Amino acid sequence: MDWLGSGSWVDAYAPEGFEAFTPSHGLAVLGLIVCVLLLWLTRGWIGSHKPVSEGIRWLLITILILAEVTLNIWYVAQHIWDVQTSLPLELCSVTLLLSILMLIFRSRWLYPIILFAGIGGALQAVLTPNLAYAFPHYRFIHFFVAHSAIILAALYMTWIAGFRPTWKSVGGVMLFLNGLALMVWIVDRALGANYMFLTGKPSTPSILDVLGPYPIYILAEEVIALLFFSLLMLLFEVLPGGRLYVRLRKGAVYGDDGVL
Template identity: 55%
Template structure:
């Protein structure tokens, strides 16, 4: 029997370090991929393939271990939805999906990585699959930002909030009929998470809305608004810093 996952254990911290290192390398080598069409295509399709493979591994494991169930293993969690949409975004280079996934994908996956709803510790296959899948979700949107030079706007935050509420409505209806708890709409997860600080059900669902809006606004400021202002300050003649 596998050991239980321990929050902020050495293996958990190492996984977070892998995310930081991968993001750093993607940023550092962004110009390399921008100027080499073949390398850029390999990276884009490679990310899409790895995302698809991570979801396939999860489904195969659930079936092989006898844990597949429509109540627990359908791809209806927020990160499952953003994973599948990230594949479509990478294959089609959809700007609409990017505007949603930059916020919902990165924000949701990062929260999941910091406080994983995970029962299996290293070196269980579910440990690898969980962290690889969520890291790839983040890298997919960072790739579109740093390599393809896509940019969200303030309106993108509103679009993301509309997407999240429509998704929650549809998933909530599914939860009701399946007696499930996808997206934790019916109750909090059994493992430690940020939801523990947000009040009882259903209050935490409303609190999540405000926190999501705040996080998305901070992301827009840190990734785009402040860097652009600093760039203009360092280039008084309006020359690009890139």
């Protein structure tokens, strides 16, 4: 793996650092937006052509697997794999692995976790990256491709596979996140690590900087997560295919039980 041991595009000690809201960052975000819009606009056509829909599903699976495998190869080749920083215990690492399982098994149990926690965590990462490397470094490309694939995996299962979230699943995902946070916090304490930033803020600028000191920002994250999940749920309700959208299209604002 000598070819991974040198060269500025893979060097773990590359001097040029990432800066948010630069043209390269903007293009990465724009690329995600274009992919989301294309998936939305072509959802009907993709859904009616099984070879295409299956091809996209396996493409996303392949991208997500390669993202995790190549990252660990890079850690090892650069001699920086460390139990305190390299385990897949960040929220996006967990949702990436769960996204693979969701896509392979078409899991309805994992779907709301990826839809809410996956999109929430990946979107925050894309907009305010905790990243040290600028384009065209491998880690820059890996970071945005992996996080974008998590978002697209959730949207694929919604728009192409026809899965739908429920308000009950919002509470279920909140319980999952708190259970996950407790387990990761225990690992953090045992290893002296800071996975999911449960023992301190990241060294690079992030949204956590405006949420108060430790541990107040963790409580603030809980509130923000619940609000974001609720807004996301409402968005899927009013988009074509959502239950509220269907009711309004039929001219009925209230359901049979009299509840909106």
